[in-house]
Amino acid sequence: xxxxxxxxxxxxxxxxxxxxxxxxxxxxxxxxxxxxxxxxxxxxxxxxxxxxxxxxxxxxxxxxxxxxxxxxxxxxxxxxxxxxxxxxxxxxxxxxxxxxxxxxxxxxxxxxxxxxxxxxxxxxxxxxxx
Numbered sequence: 001x002x003x004x005x006x007x008x009x010x011x012x013x014x015x016x017x018x019x020x021x022x023x024x025x026x027x028x029x030x031x032x033x034x035x036x037x038x039x040x041x042x043x044x045x046x047x048x049x050x051x052x053x054x055x056x057x058x059x060x061x062x063x064x065x066x067x068x069x070x071x072x073x074x075x076x077x078x079x080x081x082x083x084x085x086x087x088x089x090x091x092x093x094x095x096x097x098x099x100x101x102x103x104x105x106x107x108x109x110x111x112x113x114x115x116x117x118x119x120x121x122x123x124x125x126x127x128x129x130x
Contacts, residue, residue, distance in 0.1 A: 058083035
C-alpha cells in the first residue's frame, strides 16, 4: 500500500488491527506496509472487501474462538486449525459437537476461576477502615 516508515506496519499487524484473516485479504493489502492513517481510513470507511470479510469470513482464530465461546487452545484441542466462515461457525453453534460442549464448560470454569481470583486480590488491596 505504501512505503515503510516509522508510522507503518506489516500487513499481518494491520490485519490483526482490522480483525480479519490475512490470507483472505486482497493481494495489494498483503504485499506492502500499511500506515496508521490507512488503517484509520479503512476502519472509518471500510471498502467492500473488508465489509465482506467481517461479515462472512473466513475469520481469524481469535474471533472464531470468541464466537464459539471457547479459547483458542480449545479450538486446537477440538481439531479446528483453520479459519472458519460465519456459515461454518453458525453450523457449529446450531448443532455443537461434543468437543465444543466440553470446551465451553472448560472455558466457563476458567473464567469463573479468574473472576474469583480477581475478587480475592481486590479484597486484599482494599484499604482497611480503622
